[in-house]
Amino acid sequence: MSARWRAPARAASAGLPLRLSILAVLVPLAGTLLVHAASAADPPPAARRLDPADARRAGVSLQLVPHPELPASVLEVRPDTGSAFAGIVLEAAPDGASVALADALGDPVAGLVLARADGSQLRVELDGVIDATFAGDAASLAVVDGLGRLWRVDAGGGAAEAIADGPFIGAPVVQDDGTILALAVPSVEAPFRSRLTRVSPDGELEPISDEGLVYGAAPLADGSLAVIAHRPEGTAVLRLQEGAATLHVDLGPDAVNVSLSADGGVIAWESGGRAFARGRSGEVLEIGSGARPQVTRDGSAVLLERDGGSVLVDLEGRVLASLPAAAVIGCRGGCAS
């Protein structure tokens, strides 16, 4: 594969970086930014499976460490000793058996990595990955590559099927009927406008929200959809049901990386390097320093990036657990917490 733009960027919603320092060395300036054009004539992205020994030899091996003692399905993602893995954790599969990561290193270089609990890896050679989301049955993922194209990737064998050119950005949402919700943007590099769009399995696009700049969407347990929208006056969480949007919560200016519990009653976000949580009573509390909060599905706790590792805190900011590595809440896609 020729030199391509690797974009292991992280979505606004959830997920934790492992090690960005190596990326900073490899791609120190925009001048190194290489773009490969989408083309119908392109061969499908290759996929390669590494068994645990292959991954160790390639210096990219990872361990998925479950923490059953914690009051949430937390999966820690630890690079093995000597591993040079420098990716970004995107999402855990609903069955907890694998984690999707965006990667910039390895042999072969792969945009999307599916790391499994047994130490094996499936590496899919996409042109970078902005974000990826498992379908509810964990059999496939919706992936936005570094150029903003939307793919469906088979979680078993890594076969990638192009769905739409986009460009899209952010975390796609795989719905039970097979449609995907994605954020359509005029430009991947400067997404100052993004429309929430329903993408049918054959690539038909349908805008489903009037909001001009949507940062993310999350299906809620009652069948409605939470839409996190930027407005000039601040960030709003809307509830979209049967085509009608109502304001759920106004989070104020500079609230980013918003995460919700399954019922939408608990919301966490980041603002000015601090994390905040809004409980079901409506009370907002600062829960300490940290980035990219992830609310557990039941809303009892929040996982945060902090000091190079992860912490799980309750809604008052009390630390329930400190983890040395990146971690992800299992079952973002919908399984029971």
Place this chain on the structure above:
Amino acid sequence: MKRRFISLPGALLLLALAAGAASATDDYTLPFYDPDVSLLYGVDRDPRVGIQLDWTGKVWYDSATHPGRVYDNHTGIDYPMPLYSYLAASKAGIVVDREGGYGTTQKGSFGNFVQVRHSDGRHTLYYHLASSRDGGLLVAVGEQVPDGEPVGRSGCSGICYGAHLHFEVLVESGKDLVISDPQFRRLWTTWPGRVPFLATYVRESNAGTEVIRKGRTITHWVEFRNRGGRTWRPNIFPGRVVLATWKPAAHDSKFAASDWPYPWMATRVDQSSVPPDSVGRFTFGLRGSPKVGSYVETFNLLAQSVRWFDHDHLGGFYIPIIVTDLYE
């Protein structure tokens, strides 16, 4: 695969329609102050993948990157610069949107930006800014921003691999904003690689000490070369170029003569027009008003109501003055 429903780069027709109006404009400037900053990638004016039309008019039938020119489907202009570099409003306008919540170097899908709407219906967009917490946003939504005033500071938020400004000029088209290329359409009063206002010292009527008899006025002139991209003029406002007191800025001078417009402003540029690379002269009186003694008066150039020039580039210009009661 289906064609995307938003196709901003595809609006070549709108580009063509707007081109006529653009040719007469002469009022956008580069959105930064550092004279060492220059373009890395410009706008791709061809919406087709694999065909690139750069700002010089050259067509590239590939998808490779072409530093100094373009990369495929690029919607703006990339200017690499150090983190936290100040960014200037390219034209006066009103801030219509902003985001500052992302970390200064947070590698995320989205990033920090400021969007300014101008009176001609265009918008300018300043992207990848530092976070609000780090001083990345210097304006609020609804705020009027004069031409050349700081709007933010550079960062690397969003999809970004090294601090740079992604700058866009957009044209309103109904509810949409369509990408424009300010370089190709010659919107600039400056050109790529030049900051609007910069000058270097050339010479003056007396580079030594001026001796002024108490109560008398002498004439002094100094010349500076226009190293910026913008033409100096004495009679436009804001932006006219004047010589004013410095250290502290705009203090009332003890040497202000009757020809000074204000006690802190010695004079406006003499010529009606000083294009880039030309030399502008500033002629003014110095009156021996203070008591007998030795003095130093320091001056700097000011693009009035826009910004002061970099005084270091003027050689730290000052005039040693002796006021005497002796006859010459």
